[in-house]
Every structure is written in structure tokens, then in C-alpha cells.
Amino acid sequence: MQFSYLSAFGRSAVFAVTIAALVSCASVPTENAEAVLTRANLAMGGTALHSISFSGSGSGATFGQAHKPGMAWPTINYSGFSRIADYDNGALREDAARSRAEPSGGGAVPLMGMGEQRTIGLTRDGFAWNMAGPAPIPSASSLDGRVHDLWTTPHGVIKAALANKATLEMRSDAGRSMAAVSFTVPGHFSATALINPAGLVEQIESLQPNPVLGDTASVISFSDYRDFGGVKFPMHIRQSLGGFPVLDLNVDEVKPNVPASIEVPALVTAATERVTAEKAANGVWFMAGGSHNSVAIEMKDHMMLVESPLWDGRAEPLLAEVKKLGNGKPIRYVLNSHHHFDHSGGLRTAVADGITLVTSELALPYFERILANPNRIHPDAMQRSGKKAVISGVSGKRTFTDGERVVEVYYIEGSLHAQGFMMVYLPQEKILIEADAYTPGPPNAPAPAKPSEVVLNLVQNIERLNLQVERILPLHGRMVPASEMYTAAGRKS
Numbered sequence: 001m002q003f004s005y006l007s008a009f010g011r012s013a014v015f016a017v018t019i020a021a022l023v024s025c026a027s028v029p030t031e032n033a034e035a036v037l038t039r040a041n042l043a044m045g046g047t048a049l050h051s052i053s054f055s056g057s058g059s060g061a062t063f064g065q066a067h068k069p070g071m072a073w074p075t076i077n078y079s080g081f082s083r084i085a086d087y088d089n090g091a092l093r094e095d096a097a098r099s100r101a102e103p104s105g106g107g108a109v110p111l112m113g114m115g116e117q118r119t120i121g122l123t124r125d126g127f128a129w130n131m132a133g134p135a136p137i138p139s140a141s142s143l144d145g146r147v148h149d150l151w152t153t154p155h156g157v158i159k160a161a162l163a164n165k166a167t168l169e170m171r172s173d174a175g176r177s178m179a180a181v182s183f184t185v186p187g188h189f190s191a192t193a194l195i196n197p198a199g200l201v202e203q204i205e206s207l208q209p210n211p212v213l214g215d216t217a218s219v220i221s222f223s224d225y226r227d228f229g230g231v232k233f234p235m236h237i238r239q240s241l242g243g244f245p246v247l248d249l250n251v252d253e254v255k256p257n258v259p260a261s262i263e264v265p266a267l268v269t270a271a272t273e274r275v276t277a278e279k280a281a282n283g284v285w286f287m288a289g290g291s292h293n294s295v296a297i298e299m300k301d302h303m304m305l306v307e308s309p310l311w312d313g314r315a316e317p318l319l320a321e322v323k324k325l326g327n328g329k330p331i332r333y334v335l336n337s338h339h340h341f342d343h344s345g346g347l348r349t350a351v352a353d354g355i356t357l358v359t360s361e362l363a364l365p366y367f368e369r370i371l372a373n374p375n376r377i378h379p380d381a382m383q384r385s386g387k388k389a390v391i392s393g394v395s396g397k398r399t400f401t402d403g404e405r406v407v408e409v410y411y412i413e414g415s416l417h418a419q420g421f422m423m424v425y426l427p428q429e430k431i432l433i434e435a436d437a438y439t440p441g442p443p444n445a446p447a448p449a450k451p452s453e454v455v456l457n458l459v460q461n462i463e464r465l466n467l468q469v470e471r472i473l474p475l476h477g478r479m480v481p482a483s484e485m486y487t488a489a490g491r492k493s
Contacts, residue, residue, distance in 0.1 A: 033168035043199025045231035046155040055082035056251040062107030064341025069366035072244040074105030086260035091124035092150040106340040138271040141311040211311040211345035214373030231256040281429040300402040302332035308346030315346025337435040338418040348382035360420030361393035435475035
């Protein structure tokens with residue numbers, strides 16, 4: 001991605017402007033946005049700032065992974081957290097070492113007491129990717145969020161506002177006059193930066209697109225600014241996203257103008273979304289090819305799909321492939337295993353296609369509320385279609401049948417992972433479809449030394465319901481015989 005405003009920084013004359021008599025937000029500003037921003041850029045030492053690195057520790061949250069629909073994101077601890085923002089090249093790298101601070105909720109963070117997870121996320125030139133060891137993993141659905149993170153750093157927001165025709169209003173905050181500078185980075189986010197009389201950015205209010213929530217509010221606050229070779233940077237950063245905290249960082253190191261060396265790997269630029277269909281039984285296909293799987297089920301006069309994950313970029317080719325498998329039969333239902341955002345990110349895509357969503361009764365009011373939100377900043381398929389969500393609930397158990405095939409949907413009760421957690425069982429085929437409760441390891445990998453509580457809970461639910469499971473179609477990983485799940489649980493099938 002090339003940001004047109006980057007070249008403008010070098011052309012802008014740098015001069016100091018004293019804010020004269022900042023008055024209440026009801027008054028006409030005595031300055032324009034460019035003058036306020038230029039002054040702030042000078043006050044914060046941003047005029048010759050090409051990149052910045054900062055690091056620290058604190059707490060955060062796994063966004064979109066709440067244990068119960070509508071509650072706060074699960075809290076995590078950061079033993080280490082760092083970002084490098086390369087303003088000249090529009091690039092960002094984030095490294096984190098994180099562990100759970102509470103037992104329940106989703107995300108890839110190991111369960112309580114099971115250690116840390118280390119993550120690396122990057123963006124540049126319209127691409128987003130993660131690193132798994134030395135291997136780059138494309139993460140296109142992360143792009144908007146990472147562009148937002150880059151240009152909502154304290155200096156990044158000034159540079160982005162200068163390049164994007166910002167407007168100015170005045171606000172009164174606790175008796176102080178604050179300059180509220182608003183702008184939009186087209187297709188990615190809109191923001192208002194609150195700049196105090198000393199020319200320091202104190203807060204950023206923004207909206208960014210999200211595949212589940214639609215337009216999603218963020219508030220970032222900066223405090224305790226200190227000087228680093230003429231560059232001022234806050235030692236405390238707090239952020240909320242979607243109404244709940246996601247970051248509370250105590251900064252302990254700041255390095256201006258460090259080499260970022262962020263280049264887009266060839267594997268990322270060449271990546272395309274791939275959907276594969278592996279026949280699991282007559283009229284049942286395991287839809288894989290990416291990080292998240294789905295299952296297509298053929299009925300007499302329609303198709304059913306278990307899971308529409310991630311975002312439009314995954315869901316659109318997935319829905320197209322399912323229609324091909326059904327030889328023109330419409331997709332009537334999409335069954336959603338649970339409300340976590342990676343597994344529900346393609347539901348808006350399904351709505352655009354006129355498909356009824358099936359979710360738990362517990363999650364139904366939540367989805368009714370959030371799927372009514374617009375997604376105007378980066379319009380998705382649902383926003384473009386103008387269609388409204390049609391949602392149907394499951395209370396404990398629900399059976400779908402066409403007179404021949406039977407599809408049973410059950411709650412996975414008592415799981416640490418989620419409430420309203422559902423699995424799908426095909427009794428004639430003895431197939432179980434589940435997400436996140438059990439993810440198979442590589443072929444012939446040894447069983448874990450200690451079985452996961454989430455896997456043990458799944459086995460308990462299978463036994464509680466007396467399901468005769470012979471194969472597992474997991475929504476992560478490979479299709480496996482049920483014996484592998486029992487081995488992972490320390491049990492014999």
C-alpha cells in the first residue's frame with residue numbers, strides 16, 4: 001500500500017504556530033487544522049521522525065474472543081510488547097509475549113498455567129502477515145487493524161492527519177481547550193486526535209471496519225510524555241476497542257529513527273485464498289485450504305454450511321464452492337459454532353447471500369445487535385447488499401432433516417472456551433464437526449503430556465450425549481478418526 005501523503009511530509013514547511021486563545025467547542029477556531037498539526041508535529045519532535053520503536057509491558061485482551069457473547073474480551077498479560085512504526089514506508093511490526101490472566105475465553109493463547117504465546121504481526125504495501133517461526137503466514141483480514149495501529153501512534157496520527165485534509169473543532173475538557181483534529185484514511189479508518197495546548201496528542205477517537213462488528217470504535221489515550229533526543233513519547237498507553245479494554249502498556253524504551261527493515265515476503269504477495277473440498281461421506285464435504293475449515297452438507301433441495309469464518313475474502317469463495325458442490329441448490333443455512341470473531345467473520349457475507357444464520361440462543365441477541373451495525377468505512381458484502389440478517393437459534397439441541405439426512409446440533413456445555421458453544425453431529429455418518437474444542441496435531445505426533453481441559457470437556461459432552469463418533473471434522477486442522485481425539489484426551493476410544 002502506498003500512502004499518498006508520505007511525500008507531502010517533505011514538502012511541508014515546518015514552522016511554529018502559537019495557539020491563540022483556544023476556546024470552547026461551540027466557538028469558531030482561530031486556527032486551521034494544518035496550523036495546529038504543524039505546531040504539534042514540531043512540539044512532539046516529529047518533523048524529522050521517519051520511524052520509531054517502543055516497547056514495554058502491561059496487560060491487554062484477546063479482541064473478539066469473549067467467553068460469553070457481549071462480555072469483555074479476556075484479559076491477558078504482556079511480559080513484552082513492542083512496535084516499530086515506519087512512517088516513510090507505511091509499515092508496522094508488532095512483537096508480543098503474552099499469557100492468560102483469566103481462565104476462560106478464546107484465542108490461541110495457551111490455557112492458564114500453560115505458558116506464553118509469542119506473536120509477530122506485520123504490514124506494508126497493502127499486505128498483512130504473521131510470522132510462525134521463519135515462515136510468513138498471510139493474514140489479509142488483519143490489514144485494516146494494522147494500518148489503524150500504525151497511523152494511530154502519537155506521531156503517526158499527526159502525519160496521517162496532515163496528509164488527509166483534516167478538519168478542526170475546539171473542545172473543552174476539564175476546563176482546558178483541546179484541538180480536535182478529524183480526518184479519514186480512505187478505506188481503513190476515521191479518527192479524531194485531541195491535541196492539548198502544549199501540542200501533545202492526548203487521545204485518539206476512531207472508527208475502523210470489522211468483519212463482525214462493522215464500524216468499530218476505538219479510544220487510545222497517551223500520558224506521561226518524556227523526551228527522547230528531542231522526540232516526545234508517552235510512557236503510558238491505554239486503548240479500548242469495541243467498548244472494552246485491549247491494551248494498558250507501560251513503555252520502558254523508545255528509539256526514534258531506528259531501521260525498520262520491513263519487506264513484504266514473496267509468499268505473502270503471491271498468496272491467494274484457496275478453498276478445497278474433500279469428500280467425507282456422500283453429500284458431505286470437508287472445506288479446507290486455509291487456517292479455518294468449514295463443512296458443506298447436501299440436503300434434498302438445499303445446502304447447509306457449518307461455519308463461515310474470517311471475512312469476505314474467505315467467505316465469498318467458500319460460498320461459491322459450496323454452490324458448485326450442490327449443483328445449483330441454494331445454501332439455506334449457515335451453522336455458526338460460536339461467537340468468536342474468527343469463526344463468525346463470514347456471517348455478514350452469508351447475510352448478503354440471503355442465507356439464514358443458525359447460532360445459539362445465547363448468542364442470538366448479540367448477533368441481532370451487532371449485525372445491525374453498518375460497515376461504512378470499508379463496505380463489506382452485507383453493507384453493499386443492503387440486506388438484513390435473518391437469525392435462527394438453537395437451545396441445547398436442534399435437529400435438521402430432509403426426511404433422509406439428519407443433522408443434529410448440540411451445545412458443548414461447561415467449556416472454558418465459550419458459552420453457547422456448539423458442535424454438529426451426523427448420526428448416520430457418525431461424524432462430529434467441532435471448532436476449537438479439539439484441533440488435531442500433525443500426523444503421528446505424540447499425545448500431549450497433559451490433556452487440555454477443553455479437549456477433556458469435549459469428550460465429556462460426547463459421552464453425556466452418547467454420540468457414536470467415528471470421525472472428527474475439525475474446523476482447524478485435518479480430518480481425523482475419533483481415536484486421535486481420545487488419545488489426545490488421554491483416553492481410549
